[in-house]
Amino acid sequence: MTATYLPVERAARTLARPRPAGVAAWLAIAALLGLGCWAVGDLRINLATLVDSWHNAVDFAGRMFPLDFPPLDELLALSGRTLAIVVSATVLSVLISVPLAVLAAGNTTPHPGARFGARTVIVLTRAVPDVVLAIIFFRLFGLGAMTGVLAMGLHSVGMVAKLYADAVEQIDEGPRTAVRAGGAARGQELVSGVMPQVLPAFVATALHRLDINLRISVVLGFVGVDGLGYGIANAFGRLDYRRGMALALVVLLLCVAVEMVSGSIRVALLRGSGSGAAVAGRARPGAISPDWTPARVRRAGYVVVTGLVVAASVWGADLSPVRFLAALGDLGNTLGLFWPPSAGGQFDTLLADLWITVKIALAATVLGAAMALPIGVLAARNVAPSPAVARAFRLVIVLIRGVPELVLAVVFVVVTGLGAVAGALALGVGAIGLLGKLIADSVEEVDPGVEQAVRATGAGRWQVLFAATVPQAAPAFVAHLLYQLDVNIRSATLLGIVGAGGIGFDLLSASRILEFGMVTTVLLLIFATVLLVELLAVWWRRVLS
Known part of the structure; x- marks a missing residue:
C-alpha cells in the first residue's frame, strides 16, 4: 500500500518543469520589449528632446487659442455629415x-x-x-x-x-x-x-x-x-x-x-x-405572443x-x-492602375522607410505600455482604491481615446518637428486609450478567489496586486501588447501623411503623383510586416494556451 502511494504523493508535490516552447515564447516577448526600448533610444525620444521642444509647445498653444469654431449652422452640417x-x-x-x-x-x-x-x-x-x-x-x-x-x-x-x-x-x-x-x-x-x-x-x-x-x-x-x-x-x-x-x-x-x-x-x-x-418576455398561458411588458x-x-x-x-x-x-x-x-506593383527604382528607400515605421511602432508600443499599465490598473474597479478613482481613470481613458491619433501627430509635428519622434509620441499617447481600456478590463476579469486567498494571509493591497492580480492578467497583457503593436504599425503608416515619418509619406506621395504601382508595393510591404506580427501573436497564444 505504501509502495503504491508514495510515488503518487511525490509526483503531486513535484513542480512541473517549464516547457522549452513556453520559455522561448517569453524570451521572444522580452526580446520584442528590448527592441522597443532600443527604438526609443535610437529615435532620441527622451526628456531632453521634450525640454528642447517646450518653446514650440508654448508657441503652438498661442497659435491654437482662442479656438475658432465655425458658425453654428456650418458646424452642425459638418457634424451631421460625419x-x-x-x-x-x-x-x-x-x-x-x-x-x-x-x-x-x-x-x-x-x-x-x-x-x-x-x-x-x-x-x-x-x-x-x-x-x-x-x-x-x-x-x-x-x-x-x-x-x-x-x-x-x-x-x-x-x-x-x-x-x-x-x-x-x-x-x-x-x-x-x-x-x-x-x-x-x-x-x-x-x-x-x-x-x-x-x-x-x-x-x-x-x-x-x-x-x-x-x-x-x-x-x-x-x-x-x-x-x-x-x-x-x-x-x-x-x-x-x-x-x-x-x-x-x-x-x-x-x-x-x-x-x-x-x-x-x-x-x-x-x-x-x-x-x-x-421571464418578463414569456407569454401568458394560451397567449400567442409574449406580453407587452416594459422590457x-x-x-x-x-x-x-x-x-x-x-x-x-x-x-x-x-x-x-x-x-x-x-x-x-x-x-x-x-x-x-494598381497592378503590377512597382517600386520606381526606390525599393531600398521604401525598405528604409518601412524600418522607420516599424521603429515608430515599437517605440510607441513601449511608451504606451509604460503609461497605460498604471492608468489601466487604477481604472479597474477591483484594484482602484475607491470607485471614484476607477471612474476618474476610466474618464481619462475615454478622453484620450476620443482624440484621433492624426490630430495628436499634427500637434507633435508642430512641437517637435517633422519626423519619427512626432509619430512615436502621438501613437504612444494614443495607445493609452486602447491599451488602458484592455488592461482595465483584463484586471477586472481575473479570478477573485485567488485574490481573496492571498488577502486572507494578511497581505496588503500592493501585495495582493503583484502576487495574485498581475500574474493572472499577465498573459492577457502580452496579448494586448502584441495587438497594440499590430495597430501601431498600421497607424504609423497613416501618420506619415502629416509628416510624422515612415513609409506613410511614400504612400501619400505615390498616390498624389498617380504612381499607383508604388502604392501597391507599399501596401504589400505593410501587409508582410503586419502578417509577421500576427504570426508571432498566434504562435505565442498557441504555445502558452
Missing part, C-alpha cells in the same frame, strides 16, 4: 459581416472550403488600410460621402466579421440542437438557434466599431472624405490651428458622447440577456430608434444606388 458617414459605414460592415461570420465559423459553415474563403476575405479586408481603399474609391466617386462609407465599411469588415465569427463559435449548442431536432431547416436553425444568442455580442461589436470609425473619419478627411475630418485637413493645410483644433474638439466631444451612449446600450443588453428578461416595450423602442437613425444617416450621406452602380463600370480600369 455622423451620417460613420453610421452608414458601420451598418454596411455589419450587413457584410453577418453572412461572412456564419460562413467563417466552424460550427455553422456548410463546407471547409467556404470557411477558408470567408476567413481569407476577412483577413484581406483587415490588411488593406482604409486610406488605400479611400484612394481607390476617390477615383471612382470623387469627393464626398460615398468614398468614406465604402472605405470605412469594407475595412471594418476585417474586425467586425472576425469578432462575429468568434461569437458564433462560442454559442451554447443546446438551443441549436433543439431547433434542429424539431425538423427546422438550416436557415431556421440559424435564425432561431444561433442569432438570439449572439445578438448582444453583435450589437456591442457594432457599437465599438462605430466609435472607431468616428476617429477614422478624421484620417480619411485628409484624402478627400467629407465631414469634420475634411474641415480639419483644410484648416491644418493653411496652418489655421485655431479652426483645426476647434473641429478636433468637436470630434472629441462626439466620441465621448458615442462612448456614453454605447456603454448605456451595452449595459441594457447585458441586463436584458439575463433570466429576468427571459419588451424598451426593446421595441431601441429597434425603432435604430431604424430611424440608420434611415437618417443614409439620407444624410446622400448615398445613391444609381451613382454607385454607374461607377462600378470603371472599377476594373481603376484596379488595373
Whole structure:
C-alpha cells in the first residue's frame, strides 16, 4: 500500500518543469520589449528632446487659442455629415459581416472550403488600410460621402466579421440542437438557434466599431472624405490651428458622447440577456405572443430608434444606388492602375522607410505600455482604491481615446518637428486609450478567489496586486501588447501623411503623383510586416494556451 502511494504523493508535490516552447515564447516577448526600448533610444525620444521642444509647445498653444469654431449652422452640417458617414459605414460592415461570420465559423459553415474563403476575405479586408481603399474609391466617386462609407465599411469588415465569427463559435449548442431536432431547416436553425444568442455580442461589436470609425473619419478627411475630418485637413493645410483644433474638439466631444451612449446600450443588453428578461418576455398561458411588458416595450423602442437613425444617416450621406452602380463600370480600369506593383527604382528607400515605421511602432508600443499599465490598473474597479478613482481613470481613458491619433501627430509635428519622434509620441499617447481600456478590463476579469486567498494571509493591497492580480492578467497583457503593436504599425503608416515619418509619406506621395504601382508595393510591404506580427501573436497564444 505504501509502495503504491508514495510515488503518487511525490509526483503531486513535484513542480512541473517549464516547457522549452513556453520559455522561448517569453524570451521572444522580452526580446520584442528590448527592441522597443532600443527604438526609443535610437529615435532620441527622451526628456531632453521634450525640454528642447517646450518653446514650440508654448508657441503652438498661442497659435491654437482662442479656438475658432465655425458658425453654428456650418458646424452642425459638418457634424451631421460625419455622423451620417460613420453610421452608414458601420451598418454596411455589419450587413457584410453577418453572412461572412456564419460562413467563417466552424460550427455553422456548410463546407471547409467556404470557411477558408470567408476567413481569407476577412483577413484581406483587415490588411488593406482604409486610406488605400479611400484612394481607390476617390477615383471612382470623387469627393464626398460615398468614398468614406465604402472605405470605412469594407475595412471594418476585417474586425467586425472576425469578432462575429468568434461569437458564433462560442454559442451554447443546446438551443441549436433543439431547433434542429424539431425538423427546422438550416436557415431556421440559424435564425432561431444561433442569432438570439449572439445578438448582444453583435450589437456591442457594432457599437465599438462605430466609435472607431468616428476617429477614422478624421484620417480619411485628409484624402478627400467629407465631414469634420475634411474641415480639419483644410484648416491644418493653411496652418489655421485655431479652426483645426476647434473641429478636433468637436470630434472629441462626439466620441465621448458615442462612448456614453454605447456603454448605456451595452449595459441594457447585458441586463436584458439575463433570466429576468427571459421571464418578463414569456407569454401568458394560451397567449400567442409574449406580453407587452416594459422590457419588451424598451426593446421595441431601441429597434425603432435604430431604424430611424440608420434611415437618417443614409439620407444624410446622400448615398445613391444609381451613382454607385454607374461607377462600378470603371472599377476594373481603376484596379488595373494598381497592378503590377512597382517600386520606381526606390525599393531600398521604401525598405528604409518601412524600418522607420516599424521603429515608430515599437517605440510607441513601449511608451504606451509604460503609461497605460498604471492608468489601466487604477481604472479597474477591483484594484482602484475607491470607485471614484476607477471612474476618474476610466474618464481619462475615454478622453484620450476620443482624440484621433492624426490630430495628436499634427500637434507633435508642430512641437517637435517633422519626423519619427512626432509619430512615436502621438501613437504612444494614443495607445493609452486602447491599451488602458484592455488592461482595465483584463484586471477586472481575473479570478477573485485567488485574490481573496492571498488577502486572507494578511497581505496588503500592493501585495495582493503583484502576487495574485498581475500574474493572472499577465498573459492577457502580452496579448494586448502584441495587438497594440499590430495597430501601431498600421497607424504609423497613416501618420506619415502629416509628416510624422515612415513609409506613410511614400504612400501619400505615390498616390498624389498617380504612381499607383508604388502604392501597391507599399501596401504589400505593410501587409508582410503586419502578417509577421500576427504570426508571432498566434504562435505565442498557441504555445502558452
